[in-house]
Amino acid sequence: MSGVVGAGVLVGLIALAVRPAEPTRPAPTSAAALATPSSDGVAVDAEWLTATAASQGIPERALAAYGAADLGARATYGCAVGWNTLAGIGWVESRHGALEGGAVDGDGVARPAIIGIPLDGTNRTMAIPDTDGGALDGDAVWDRAVGPLQFIPETWAIWAVDADGDGRTDPHDIDDAAATAARYLCQAHGTLDSPEAWIGAIRSYNDTDDYQRQVAEAATRYAEGG
Template sequence: MKKLGCAGALVLALVVAVPVLFVVFAATREPATPTMETVGKVAGIPQRMLAAYQSAAAQLPRQVPKCKGMRWPILAGIAKIESNHAAGRTIKDNGDITPHILGPLLDGSGVGGNTTAFPEGNNRAEGPFQFMPATWTGSGRDGNGDGDKNPHNADDAALGAAVYLCGNGRNLTDRTQLKAAIFQYNHSDAYVADVLSWIDRYSQLGNGTIRIGAHATGKARTVINTALGEMGTPYSWGGGGPGGPTIGTCCSPSGKSGAGIRGYDCSGLTTYAFAQVGVSLPRTAAAQSQRGKRIPASRGVGALSPGDLVFFAYDPSSDATIYHVGIYLGDGQMVNAARPGMKVRAEAIWDHSYAGGARLL
């Protein structure tokens, strides 16, 4: 039987004769579980930029396996100084930033504090992390899985910065090596001091920082850790199951095929996360909404607890129209496989189509 993706609930609701496919508990894959420092809200950082920093830190071990200690505050500290977190720009859902952030022409005039001339070709820094084109050529990465490496994309730039800071495998938990990494980014002691001061601020709990899942315990914590461990895995329509990511099927409502892509769609991710605590889920988002204790949208996001499923629907008053599901992390945040072309990520609960939640644990 072909697996149904997130929006397969619509077909399922119309063709009632089709049996619902249930999955069987088979926790066979060990996730690369991050620590519980994934962040929900930090004063002064746009949510979309914060998501990019989080995602980059989660993906970094796959890019530079020998690097230790890469955390979102390190990337936030750099981006704070380089672009004030893309302040004044529009950050699209896919991470693209408009208008582009361009540094001053490096013609030796001293503008922007730069006195070295780069007369050849493109001689200005680009994007929220202010990469010079030559540096980007070596360190640029595709952070959002769209097949492009763009210094003007939040996800790409954050992952590229993480790779550049890690070098061949620095230990960034060592303050000396962290300083060396920042100095490599900009050969200025004053710059290093400024960046470190912001890293330290962002690293301090209770200083505008909310740790997602901090109140989750037991099985809820396992579910959250499992899902966060999949951050950076590509979206694949029809992909994912109790054993982890799988090759998807064709096709999403937008016409995007998951065939050839190993990853998750929204309900595939939740199926995998809950399988780790012995909870078997139906394959579609709409069917999953019928499990556990339903939490109506009318009660608001405040009624949710970390580890709850969270749903979105074309018509929030009808469970039959539910097209998306994520896992609630706390503090208005969720982890989810959002849509084709994206990767598993943590982000704020969408302010549209919210259809409540379900408590399974």
């Protein structure tokens, strides 16, 4: 959600070509040793988590959040967003929280905080004046995308989910961020079970051809290898 100006929606065969494969589904279990804490009890199978993190090069803590968010979306919204779609977004937006030497810690928080450039209309961005008084992004003039999944403060205010049940919503917490991304994609764009719906959801996150292709390529790679 970096606010980059788009170049139009792909249609027809091009649209079909870039949709990722059917998402691989992490197995739910209430006894997962490395499960993501969740207010609704959703957990990700520990064996699947360890094996998939190793094979795909995704940090386990980030993958746990993507898997739990996918399972939660299926149970809550009837929407198969796919852990691999969330992982594709996480890779493109912040390399799963690892930009510039950072990492997601054991509590699920990206450190140091990931804060984007001012969305002031330059550098191919949309001009988005401040909407949160700088509370999330430290900028009281222009909004900036924040956290490992790069939410704009205004969008976060509407869709934020407290996935880890700590009583607050934090875009820098990958549990909250992944669950919020799943909610946004599913509730704004339906079940995501058609190429058109999936593409519309991804382009609502960042409306450019290049972004759509990057997320689709990463999501497909994760699905095929995970």
